[in-house]
Amino acid sequence: xxxxxxxxxxxxxxxxxxxxxxxxxxxxxxxxxxxxxxxxxxxxxxxxxxxxxxxxxxxxxxxxxxxxxxxxxxxxxxxxxxxxxxxxxxxxxxxxxxxxxxxxxxxxxxxxxxxxxxxxxxxxxxxxxxxxxxxxxxxxxxxxxxxxxxxxxxxxxxxxxxxxxxxxxxxxxxxxxxxxxxxxxxxxxxxxxxxxxxxxxxxxxxxxxxxxxxxxxxxxxxxxxxxxxxxxxxxxxxxxxxxxxxxxxxxxxxxxxxxxxxxxxxx
Amino acid sequence: xxxxxxxxxxxxxxxxxxxxxxxxxxxxxxxxxxxxxxxxxxxxxxxxxxxxxxxxxxxxxxxxxxxxxxxxxxxxxxxxxxxxxxxxxxxxxxxxxxxxxxxxxxxxxxxxxxxxxxxxxxxxxxxxxxxxxxxxxxxxxxxxxxxxxxxxxxxxxxxxxxxxxxxxxxxxxxxxxxxxxxxxxxxxxxxxxxxxxxxxxxxxxxxxxxxxxxxxxxxxxxxxxxx
Numbered sequence: 001x002x003x004x005x006x007x008x009x010x011x012x013x014x015x016x017x018x019x020x021x022x023x024x025x026x027x028x029x030x031x032x033x034x035x036x037x038x039x040x041x042x043x044x045x046x047x048x049x050x051x052x053x054x055x056x057x058x059x060x061x062x063x064x065x066x067x068x069x070x071x072x073x074x075x076x077x078x079x080x081x082x083x084x085x086x087x088x089x090x091x092x093x094x095x096x097x098x099x100x101x102x103x104x105x106x107x108x109x110x111x112x113x114x115x116x117x118x119x120x121x122x123x124x125x126x127x128x129x130x131x132x133x134x135x136x137x138x139x140x141x142x143x144x145x146x147x148x149x150x151x152x153x154x155x156x157x158x159x160x161x162x163x164x165x166x167x168x169x170x171x172x173x174x175x176x177x178x179x180x181x182x183x184x185x186x187x188x189x190x191x192x193x194x195x196x197x198x199x200x201x202x203x204x205x206x207x208x209x210x211x212x213x214x215x216x217x218x219x220x221x222x223x224x225x226x227x228x229x230x231x232x233x234x235x236x237x238x239x240x241x242x243x244x245x246x247x248x249x250x251x252x253x254x255x256x257x258x259x260x261x262x263x264x265x266x267x
Numbered sequence: 268x269x270x271x272x273x274x275x276x277x278x279x280x281x282x283x284x285x286x287x288x289x290x291x292x293x294x295x296x297x298x299x300x301x302x303x304x305x306x307x308x309x310x311x312x313x314x315x316x317x318x319x320x321x322x323x324x325x326x327x328x329x330x331x332x333x334x335x336x337x338x339x340x341x342x343x344x345x346x347x348x349x350x351x352x353x354x355x356x357x358x359x360x361x362x363x364x365x366x367x368x369x370x371x372x373x374x375x376x377x378x379x380x381x382x383x384x385x386x387x388x389x390x391x392x393x394x395x396x397x398x399x400x401x402x403x404x405x406x407x408x409x410x411x412x413x414x415x416x417x418x419x420x421x422x423x424x425x426x427x428x429x430x431x432x433x434x435x436x437x438x439x440x441x442x443x444x445x446x447x448x449x450x451x452x453x454x455x456x457x458x459x460x461x462x463x464x465x466x467x468x469x470x471x472x473x474x475x476x477x478x479x480x481x482x483x484x485x486x487x488x489x490x491x492x493x494x
Contacts, residue, residue, distance in 0.1 A: 155357070163363050
């Protein structure tokens with residue numbers, strides 16, 4: 001399997017994505033932002049299509065759109081709860097529409113759309129793996145420096161306020177990091193299935209681990225397992241890798257919920 | 268020797284449509300256990316926010332001793348039953364700043380010390396979401412103790428607790444006050460516990476305020492509990 005360059009690239013890229021997603025996912029779940037992340041990812045779909053339309057790589061188009069919009073989307077988190085969901089629906093709809101428009105204008109066949117929306121492992125070139133590695137390392141370095149303040153703001157927003165942490169600055173930095181992570185993760189699982197890596201592993205980990213660092217390690221473990229095993233199953237069956245990764249992560253999450261309800265009963 | 272930590276002189280605070288605090292003067296001395304009491308809406312939390320420098324007074328002034336470290340336990344927290352962090356890790360959240368992500372040995376030791384101070388050793392590894400109301404309040408208290416405060420402010424920390432748990436928490440606070448000399452400001456609308464624990468009181472009402480040593484707090488107010 002590793003004699004094919006595309007499989008080597010896919011494993012390399014998948015490993016990077018799993019690590020970044022596991023770590024970022026813990027904050028996404030703590031900050032209650034799975035749907036915000038999903039919206040960002042749909043904006044990324046429009047960006048990737050736009051990239052194809054003007055001759056960039058999908059990854060660069062995605063990065064441009066998600067980074068710019070992450071700051072605008074951040075304003076939403078302050079919006080009234082009841083309005084937030086509707087605003088998110090409007091934004092998602094608009095950007096998916098734009099994505100379809102750009103694809104149609106660029107006269108590419110529909111397999112491009114499928115690749116961006118549902119992910120593809122065959123399309124990842126060595127150069128893209130390098131770019132993804134650079135982005136991942138950048139995300140990890142910034143996280144390293146803001147880690148403690150981000151942790152306080154994410155897991156105890158009320159307390160963070162009394163610790164004089166600038167919540168709005170932390171939020172913006174986090175959203176830009178999220179934009180990078182979404183763009184990288186979408187390369188494998190596609191922009192419609194961003195939940196699969198940026199939410200599910202972290203959401204599962206919180207039922208087993210009770211410190212931020214151990215939740216991150218476990219989430220990375222769940223994500224890695226899904227990506228590695230999913231790529232392998234995809235290789236031997238020729239079925240879509242995304243299907244396997246999504247099924248594995250959903251199964252882990254289901255198992256975690258089951259474990260939690262059994263543990264609660266015996267308490 | 269008396270050492271004044273906070274000195275409030277003729278302080279007033281107006282919101283656009285109404286005045287909350289009017290011509291208020293009082294001092295807080297080191298080692299004091301001050302109970303701030305009053306009905307909802309008289310400005311207890313507003314006063315705390317002035318002390319925390321989150322609000323500026325409209326007139327009058329407040330002087331806070333240079334370098335005074337304040338530990339604050341807010342009234343509300345977003346901790347539901349699925350909240351994943353252990354009590355230990357929750358307490359560690361207060362170690363903020365641009366430092367290594369993992370805790371130093373000194374920080375870990377400090378966490379163990381405050382956990383002992385609030386009697387949570389037996390459940391320190393349990394998720395905070397599964398803790399009882401009293402255990403949660405103790406964890407919040409421990410978190411506020413982590414940076415060695417001179418002054419600890421508790422805002423309605425006992426409001427949702429049953430009488431026994433209330434006493435258990437306040438016994439811990441009283442011990443911190445007596446044994447470590449920690450200065451306490453305890454905000455409550457519960458007359459009973461204000462009579463029992465603090466050594467000074469500040470009673471805010473719609474028309475003004477009274478303050479002094481706890482012995483001067485009217486006895487006939489003992490029965491009344493404000494809601």
